[in-house]
Amino acid sequence: MxxxxxxxxxxxxxxxxxxxxxxxxxxxxxxxxxxxxxxxxxxxxxxxxxxxxxxxxxxxxxxxxxxxxxxxxxxxxxxxxxxxSAQARPHGRLRVDMGSTMATMLVLPALPDFQKRYPELQLDIGVSDRPVDLLGDRVDCVIRGGTLNDPSLIARRLGSLPFVTCATPDYLARHGTPLHPSDLEKGHQMVRYFFAGTHRRLPVEYVKAGERITVDADYYVAVNDSNALLAATLAGMGVVQTLMFMAEPHLTSGAMVQVLEDWSLEPNPIYIVYSPNRHLSARVRVFVEWLVELFEGKGLR
Structure with missing residues (x-):
């Protein structure tokens, strides 16, 4: 046998x-x-x-x-x-997890290039914003943004993503244009993001010249998916603080308008994370290097 x-x-x-x-x-x-x-x-x-x-x-x-x-x-x-890999031909299955927006707007559109380089690899890409247990879920690596709280994991920084605040022209015509973050608490509503599992809402913060303001604006809809956050904003449901690379196509087309341009938030750091108790396979290694190159090419380093 x-x-x-x-x-x-x-x-x-x-x-x-x-x-x-x-x-x-x-x-x-x-x-x-x-x-x-x-x-x-x-x-x-x-x-x-x-x-x-x-x-x-x-x-x-x-x-x-x-x-x-x-x-x-x-x-x-x-x-x-x-x-x-010694012959530059890594093969086998690579299991990756990443947020929905990262997948649909950045990684998946560029994936044909990765396939041309490594046609013998097979990718299983989990798309979610939920926390992933690398060992328990048998995932090779995850792409995540923000502060990393698990010191037992190895993380390589891929780049950083700036934030932008925007809304549709129709929403602004109905509610007016906020000139200061505090205006968002007066006659405005925001589209908010909450974390799956805890239902804790993501804080809305702004920084200018060393001054930091946390805004607790009203909302009609909160979601736990980044693509849904954008869809709700495009439907005119409120003002959103989101990542620039998500909003950019809609700002260019005029479907959304940037507001509070003088106020910002520190860019969101993006990491690829993998477990330290596993040998870094050729599959993971080439994928990490390709991601670094992708972020550099997009000007996100």
Missing amino acids: DYFTAVKAFIQVVQAGSFVKAAQTLNLPRNTVTKHIQLLESHLRVKLLNRTTRRISLTNDGTAYYERMVRVVDQWLEAESDLA
Whole structure:
């Protein structure tokens, strides 16, 4: 029995939830995948999968075996990728997590360039603003902004993103243009951001000539997703303090107008973070270097 191929087939069946889909991914006949699983179960002398005509589920033994072997296979493929990197050909799966706006407006549009350089890599990109457990969620690295609170992680700074305050022309025609941050608390409403899980709202702060002001403006809508924050603002739901690279296309088109230009907030630092107890694989290394280059090219360093 080709033990490694059988284990890979088992993992793929679990992840795909289907022998047919696993066979397609592995580019093997379905009967071959089935035979691999049968041989593996015979070798281990346990039943790994419960099979019905409609679904496949793990047995208790299968769950324990999957959780351990998926890490073993990852490390095996990582070792192969590291060797391949000597020939500038890293390959395998790279698991990354990043915020929705970072993904949709910055990283994903530039991804064809990364694919041309490293066509043998496969990226699984989790898109969310929620905190991620690198080990528990089996993620290789995450891109996050702001202050990093976990000293056990390794972080490399990619750049920084400036903030801007803006609203739609229609909103400003109805409510007037704020000239000072305190005006936002008088007859205005803001589109606010809250953190998933805690529901704590992100503070709205402004700085000018060493003076720092925290604004507690009214809001009709608060969201926990950066793209939704922008959508609500474009719908005329209020004034927003957001990242310049998000707002820039709409400021250029005239869909939004910048206000409080003399007041700002320190740029938001952006980091790529990975766990220190894992060897930095070739897959992660080339992705980090590409991100640094991407931020430099966008003038965000």
